[in-house]
Amino acid sequence: MxxxxxxxxxxxxxxxxxxxxxxxxxxxxxxxxRGKKLNKWLSSWTFRQFEMFLGxxxxxxxxxxxFVDPRYTSQKCNRCGHTAKANRCKARFHCKACGxxxxxxTNAAMNIRDNYILSCAFGSQGQGTVNCPYVSEIASRxxxxxxx
Ligand SMILES: [Zn+2]
Numbered sequence: 001m002x003x004x005x006x007x008x009x010x011x012x013x014x015x016x017x018x019x020x021x022x023x024x025x026x027x028x029x030x031x032x033x034r035g036k037k038l039n040k041w042l043s044s045w046t047f048r049q050f051e052m053f054l055g056x057x058x059x060x061x062x063x064x065x066x067f068v069d070p071r072y073t074s075q076k077c078n079r080c081g082h083t084a085k086a087n088r089c090k091a092r093f094h095c096k097a098c099g100x101x102x103x104x105x106t107n108a109a110m111n112i113r114d115n116y117i118l119s120c121a122f123g124s125q126g127q128g129t130v131n132c133p134y135v136s137e138i139a140s141r142x143x144x145x146x147x148x
C-alpha cells in the first residue's frame with residue numbers, strides 16, 4: 001500500500017492536462033503572514049516529502065516542477081495587481097482597489113501561476129524581483145536558473 005503522499009503526488013503528476021507544476025519556494029522565508037498552523041505544515045517533513053515525490057514522479061513522466069518566489073502571492077490582487085495586506089482577511093481575498101473577491105488560496109494560486117508565466121516571458125534577466133520572480137528547478141533550488 002502506498003502512503004497518502006505517494007498516492008496524492010502520483011495522481012497529481014499523472015493528470016494529463018498538466019505538464020508543469022509551479023510551487024512556491026518557501027525554503028528561504030519565515031512567513032509571519034501565514035498562520036502558525038500553515039507554517040508548521042509547510043516546514044514539516046510531510047510537505048517536503050510531498051514536493052520530493054511530486055518532483056520525481058513528474059520528471060519520470062517528462063514533466064517539470066518549478067519553484068517561484070513566494071513573496072506577495074497572498075496579498076496581491078490577481079485581477080488588478082494591487083498589493084496590500086488589507087486585501088486578505090483569513091481565507092478571504094477582497095481587493096481594496098478593484099473589488100475583486102476570491103478565496104485567498106485561489107487568488108494566491110493564480111498569482112503563483114502568473115509569476116511563473118511572467119518569469120518565462122522575461123527570461124533570466126531581472127529574476128528575483130517582484131515583477132519578474134526567479135524560477136528554480138527541484139534539483140537546483142538554491143540558485144536561480146536561466147529558462148530554456
Ligand atoms: Zn484588484
